[in-house]
Amino acid sequence: MTEKIAVLGAGSWGSVLANLLSENGHDVYLWSHNPEQVNILNDQHENPKYMKDFKYSTTLTATGDMEDAIKGASVVLIAIPTGGIREVSNKVGTILAKLNQTSLVLHATKGLEQVTYKRPSEILAEEIPAANRRGIVAITGPSHAEDVARKDLTAITAASADESHAKEVQVLFNNDYFRIYSNDDIVGAEFGSALKNIIAIGSGILSGMGYRDNAKAALITRGLNEIKRLGVAYGANPFTFSGLSGVGDLIVTATSVNSRNWRAGNQLGQGKSLDDVIEDMGMVIEGVYTTKAAYEMSQERHVEMPIIESIYKVLYENADVKVIINGLMQRHIRSERD
Structure with a gap:
């Protein structure tokens, strides 16, 4: 069945998800705050800043009018960086209330809000009136926008406290190259998707210094243990982190x-400063901000996280990476189960 779906955020991930939904036969409106981007998407079916050399479906409609995108939409998908999700979700709530409309609200944001350290679903629940949302679903999992655009085989998770809402999302997205599994642990799904960005920064640091596969495998495995430890401290199901x-x-x-x-x-x-890296990237590096959030949350709940604490010191205290790595390797010996 064809449904009208509003996708808010025309970056790489939001635009590719919008394109997928459009190709699945839905009436999709992709909102962007950038008029030039909207014009290029509608006229040339391209999004050169985010997805170079990719052609979007001619049935996908871009718009700069958020209300126009949301009006009549059974589903609203928010796909923007964490730093803007409260402002956008507040606007969504205002528009839905004005229209006297109730929609299923999805998000594809991977991070934690600064200062409050709230998960995206918590922000959505605060900013969008309960009367105007049927439910909240997090879409997350191993997926690069570039690979989905190429129709590489992809499997991700739709997580919601009410799993029936996650199952609705499965029907919207599933096709012959994109598969969604449902999950009722939205807390664990959001923690996993946010905190993995921290470990990814650490993995990149190791590669930049010339370390090889053994080092990255150790970091990823022990890093996952820390992600699970913090997530469980905040109410997540430990099994979610194996998914x-x-x-x-x-x-x-x-x-x-x-x-x-x-x-x-x-x-x-490779020795670049964090300021230079941020400037060079030109896009939000979620893991930089999530590192600060995770470190302070671990301090509050007394959760031991030596790897994430070490990455925090590198990013925010200008610690010497070689000294930090040596400190991690020389820590007291312990059981793998710890």
Whole structure:
């Protein structure tokens, strides 16, 4: 059945998801705050800043009018960086209330809000009135926009406290190259998708310094243990971290040059300053901000996270990477189960 779907955020991930939904036969409106981007998407079916050399479906409609995108949409998907999700979700709530409309609200954001350290679904719940949302679903898992655009085989997770809403999302997205699994642990899914960006920065640092596969495997494995430890402290199901939004997302983000977090770490490992890396990237590096959030959350809950604490010191205290690595390797010996 064809549904009207509003996708808010025309970056690489938002635009590719919008294109997929359009090709699946839905009436998709892709919102962007950039008029030039809207015109190029509608006239040339391209998004050169984010997806070079990719042609979008001619049935996909871009718009700069958020209300026009949302009006009549059974589903609203927010796909923007964490730093803007509260402002955009507040506007969504205002528009839905004005229209007296109730929609299923999805997000594809991987991070934690600064200062409050709230997960995206918590922000959506605060900013969008309950009367105007049927449910909240997080879409997350191992997926580079570039690979989805090429129709590489992809499997991700739709997570919601009410799994029936996640199952609705499965029907919207599933096709012969893109498969979604449902999950009722939105807390774990959001923690996994946010914190893996930190480990990806660490993996990039190791590569930039010349370390090889053994080092990256150790970092990813022990890093996953820290992600799970913090997530469980905040109410997540530990089994979630063995799934697509946990180890799956961690693997793809911490091992690929398509990951901007990995690329940022790689430049840091080669000796560039964080300010230069941020300027060079030109896009939000979620892991930089999530590192600060995770470190302070671990301090609050007394959760031991030596790897994430070490990456925090590199990013925010200008610690010497070689000294940090030596300190990690010389820590007291312990059981793998710890």
